[in-house]
Amino acid sequence: MDEFTSPAPSPPSQPTVIRDPWIGLRSLTPSRIALGRAGHALPTREVLAADEAHARARSAVHAPLDLDDLSTRLAAITKGEPPVRVCSAAPDRQRYLLRPDLGRRLSAESRAELTALPLEPEGCDLAIVVADGLSTTAVARHAAPVIEAILAGLPAACRLGPVVIASQARVALGDEIGQLLKARLVAVLIGERPGLSCQESLGIYLTWEPRPGRTDAERNCLSNIHPGGLSPAAAATRLWWLAGEARRLCTTGVALKDRSGEPGRLG
Amino acid sequence: MGYQHTLDSRVWHFDDLKTLLAKASPYRSGDVLAGVAAESPVERTAARMALAELPLVRFLEEPMIPGEDDEVTRLILESHDARAFAAVAHLTVGDFRDWLLGEAADEATLTAIRPGLTPEMVAAVSKLMRNQDLISVARRCRVVTRFRNTIGLPGTLAMRLQPNHPADDPRGILAGVLDGLMYGCGDAVIGVNPVSDDMTTLAVLLESLDAVIQRFEIPTQACVLAHVTSQIEAINAGLPVDLVFQSIGGTEATNRSFGITLAMLREAREAALATSRGTLGSNVMYFETGQGSSLSANAHHGLDQQTCEARAYGVARAFEPLICNTVVGFIGPEYLHDGKQIIRAGLEDHFCGKILGLPIGCDACYTNHAEADADDMDTLMTLLATAGVTFLIGVPGADDVMLGYQSLSFHDALYLREVFGLRRAPEFEAWLERMDLVDSRGRLLPVTSRHPLLAIQT
Incomplete structure (x- = not known):
């Protein structure tokens, strides 16, 4: 039988996509569960949905941050001086992506500027650095509400340093900034890598006695601050719990275990 | 010289x-x-x-x-x-x-x-x-390990089921576990990366995964990928820890940047062995590695990143892990720029691990700031399956909604099984067959809304 004599294929009696009967569980997770299958593969609809999400995530990496708008909003929240703006040594996004070393240190101008800032001689207890990281969307949407929540929980005795907005910044840039501000503790709020389903995730890294050369094992991290993850209020509560422990133990990182969820530990 | x-x-x-x-x-x-x-x-x-x-x-x-x-x-x-x-x-x-x-x-x-x-x-x-x-x-190297099932037998490919959730919500995580099991994944480990390293979350997740494994008598093992010191504390508190996980690197200074020493890994292994939770064997450790971690920690001593990576396998094999995988595209384009570099690194890592005697798998993955896409992952997983990779990692729809990167999907595992005739860990596949999820050849069966596993949340 060849293609000229074979009968035309009849319309399919089976559906071409096999559906998964646990689709109702999607309300419990943003994960792509119960996608169904075409044979063993993802159905066309899901392949295209992932492709669209990938395109959005790729462009989120490169979206510029509206620094003026963020400065205005942060100044309104802190009711003080407008935030100090600094840049890392990475001059543009492309070099930021390929040269992590540049994103971890200040540009010469920014270093000079921070050095020249009039500071209290004894420094500050906490410096807050807002870093663009890999998602400016995360910073634009969540940095202000998170800082507002942090300030709402500010203990009376805690001296807050100036708020710094850092561009083309990696987490470790906070070490140099914190050192120049004579901060005992630095909190770096940073845009996390954009994923397919969430391109606005903010992280906070806390480092005791910041100075260049600190390793990741010397930091505590609060991750996934966004509407589907940790709320600003919950993040601030955990931050102050960790800050209190950091002050008590004189350290952050692996040696400081987060027990803020245990009964009686908060409050 | x-x-x-x-x-x-x-x-x-x-x-x-x-x-x-x-x-x-x-x-x-x-x-x-x-x-x-x-x-x-x-x-x-x-x-x-x-x-x-x-x-x-x-x-x-x-x-x-x-x-x-x-x-x-x-x-x-x-x-x-x-x-x-x-x-x-x-x-x-x-x-x-x-x-x-x-x-x-x-x-x-x-x-x-x-x-x-x-x-x-x-x-x-x-x-x-x-x-x-x-x-x-x-492909010629054979490494077989056991905890509650047998990993690495000829003609098999295991999968880690990675059901992460952005708020560590146990019900959301169980929804991901269910999705993976229904697609026949989870024999290497059901392994959750917690968002937070806080001890309460660790306890809740360990109890929740253990309850599912016990209730449905699944021949597999669970792991919550917190820091090794937290897992030792969990074991000492009597919590159900199957595998002890840790990220490791190939130099002492890299490991210091992870907050670990070899002595801590020894302590962890001894603590896990003492609980005797493995029914078939005593491979109790799970490690992850990845090219670039030493440079990232400024701990590479002038070595190239692939040599540092191979040295991490020297660390891993001393602890007889059940599984160990390179997270090959996770670290970002500053270390592996594009699909070509990720694919080459994945094959190097697998070769080096296997020949050193490691049950090595791969998190075939990429981030959204790297020059790579799903086609590159198709190429990499197909090559790794050809090379006899011990296990791969599956995430619902390949989208890790917590870590913000793409690994493989559960569907991808079905593709590899179909093309290469690969089976699962035998004890796990026998369980899938008993649960009417696969036929005698390991192929997925249609299920109805009355399948007992769908009651996982109740």
């Missing part, structure tokens, strides 16, 4: 062993970033030619990181088995490649020489191997 090679009457000089290895490495962004890469393709070729003439024994005589500075070097040298090495001790790196590709290097011989091979020797030979060489030699 220096090394040199003459090409077209020009003498190319390489100051020491680590420089020679770095310059002989295939081009990748992380080595360029570290300033150790060859400056031209001709220099790279000269380095590879010089490396081919280097006797393997040189790696025992000239440690690239001195033992007095680095406990990983000491571990590698102290555990070296000269008798096992004898079979290849007379070879140069180039001859070693030829020997590996010849008939003499069968499964039994490759198993016998393992304790005589150091990570540096293995990294060196991989730099002279093409992708097909990395595949064909790895």
